[in-house]
Amino acid sequence: MEFENILIEKENSLAIITINRPTKLNALNKATIEELHQALKQIEKDRETRVIIITGSGDKAFVAGADIKEFSSFNTSEGSQLAAKGQELLFDYIQNYNKPIIAAVNGFALGGGLELAMASHFRIASTNAKMGLPEVTLGLIPGYGGTQRLPQLIGKGRAMELIMTAEMITADKALTYGLVNHVVEQDELLAFTKNIANRIAFNSASAISRAIKSINANFKEGINGYHEEIKNFGECFETEDFTEGTTAFLEKRKPNFKGSN
Numbered sequence: 001m002e003f004e005n006i007l008i009e010k011e012n013s014l015a016i017i018t019i020n021r022p023t024k025l026n027a028l029n030k031a032t033i034e035e036l037h038q039a040l041k042q043i044e045k046d047r048e049t050r051v052i053i054i055t056g057s058g059d060k061a062f063v064a065g066a067d068i069k070e071f072s073s074f075n076t077s078e079g080s081q082l083a084a085k086g087q088e089l090l091f092d093y094i095q096n097y098n099k100p101i102i103a104a105v106n107g108f109a110l111g112g113g114l115e116l117a118m119a120s121h122f123r124i125a126s127t128n129a130k131m132g133l134p135e136v137t138l139g140l141i142p143g144y145g146g147t148q149r150l151p152q153l154i155g156k157g158r159a160m161e162l163i164m165t166a167e168m169i170t171a172d173k174a175l176t177y178g179l180v181n182h183v184v185e186q187d188e189l190l191a192f193t194k195n196i197a198n199r200i201a202f203n204s205a206s207a208i209s210r211a212i213k214s215i216n217a218n219f220k221e222g223i224n225g226y227h228e229e230i231k232n233f234g235e236c237f238e239t240e241d242f243t244e245g246t247t248a249f250l251e252k253r254k255p256n257f258k259g260s261n
Contacts, residue, residue, distance in 0.1 A: 001042065005032040007057070008039055013050040013201040014194060018057050025064035026056040028112040030082075037089040039148050040097065047258075050201040052097075053193050054120060055104040056113075059186060062105045062129070063113025068138070083143035086112075091144045094119040096216060099202050099210040104193040105129045106186060109169070115144040121212065123179065124193050125171040131179065132159035132168035152219055154179050172223060204257050206243035 017039055019026040036054075043049050071082055074191060093256040094101055094116070103109075103120035109131045115124050117131075125131075133142045133150065133238040142163065151159040154177040162169065171183045184192045200208065210232035218225035236242050241257050248255035 003035045003039065005029075006035050006039060008043075009104060010049065011193070011194070012198075013051060014047060015046075015049045015051075016053045016055065016190070016194075018239070019056055019063055020057040022058040022060075024067065025061035025108060026113070027065055027067045028063055028068055028116065029067035030086075031092045037093060040093065040101075044098065050099060050205050052099060052101045052231055053104050053197055054101060054116070055106055055190065055193075059107060059128075061108040061113070063105070063110075064108040064115055065111035065113055065134070066144075067102050079143070083139055088146050091115060091119040094147075095121075095145075096212075097121075098212065100197070100208060100212070102193055102197060104189050105131070105171075105180065106189055109143070111135055111146075112144050114141060115146045118149040118179075122181050123174075124182045124184065124189065124196070125174060125180040126189045127171055127183055128186055129171040129174070129180075129183075130168045131171075131174050131250070132166060133163050134166040134168070135239070136164065137166045143237040150179075153177075202257075204239075204245055204255075206239045206241045207236055209243075210236060 004017065005021055007020050009016045009018070017036065019032060019036075021027060021032065026035065040052070043052060071079065072081065101120045103117035103123045105117050105123055105125040107126065107129055109117050111134060114131050114133055128254065132144045133220060135142050158177060161167070164239065169177070171180065174180045175183050182192065214229040214232045217223045217228035244257060245255045
C-alpha cells in the first residue's frame with residue numbers, strides 16, 4: 001500500500017514511521033490516522049519487525065495537533081464519532097499493539113500529537129520539544145484519550161493543571177513529570193531511540209507482547225492486572241522463545257529469538 005502522509009523505513013528488526021506533512025507541522029487529519037492504522041496493521045504481520053519508532057518529519061514538530069479545518073463545523077454527533085473512530089483506529093490500537101512502539105518526539109507535540117505520543121509505549125524527546133493539550137483554547141477537550149492517559153502518566157493534579165491552563169511544557173519539565181523517559185539533542189534523537197529499540201529487539205518478542213498486555217491490564221476497568229500477569233506468565237512456558245531462552249542460559253550463550261508472537 002502506498003501512503004501520501006507517512007513514510008516507512010525498515011532497518012533490520014526496526015520500522016521507523018515518519019509522519020510527513022511538514023507544511024502542516026505534521027498535523028493529524030483523518031487520512032493520516034487511517035494511513036497510520038494501515039501501516040501498523042501491515043507491520044503487525046511482519047515477523048522480522050520487532051520494534052516500531054514513530055516520529056515527525058522536519059525539525060519543528062512531531063505532530064502539532066489535529067487538522068482543525070476538518071472538524072470546525074461538526075455537531076455533537078459528528079464530534080463524538082470523530083473521537084470514537086480515532087481512538088479505535090489509532091490511539092487504542094497503538095496502546096494495545098503487540099510490538100513495542102516508541103515515540104521519538106522531535107519538536108511540538110500538541111493536542112492529538114501529544115495524545116499519539118502518550119498512546120505509544122514510551123517516549124523519548126529532543127531538547128527543543130514542547131508538549132501540551134491546548135484543546136480548551138478552542139472550546140474543546142482532548143478527544144483521543146488525553147484526559148485518561150495524561151493523569152495515568154503524570155498524576156491527576158498535574159494533568160488537571162496542564163489541560164485547564166493549556167500550558168505547553170518543555171522537554172525537561174516533561175522528563176521531570178515522567179511524561180518522557182529521556183531527553184537528548186535533536187540531532188541525536190533517532191540514533192538514541194534506535195539504540196534502545198535494538199536492545200528491546202534482542203529480547204523475546206513473545207514475552208514482550210505478553211508484558212505489554214499485562215502492564216496495560218492494570219489500567220483497564222474491571223480487569224485484575226495480577227490475574228492477567230499470572231495468565232500471561234503461564235503462557236510463556238509453551239513458547240519457542242522460552243525454550244530458546246532457558247536453553248541459551250544453561251548453555252551460557254546468547255539466545256537467538258525468532259521474533260514470533
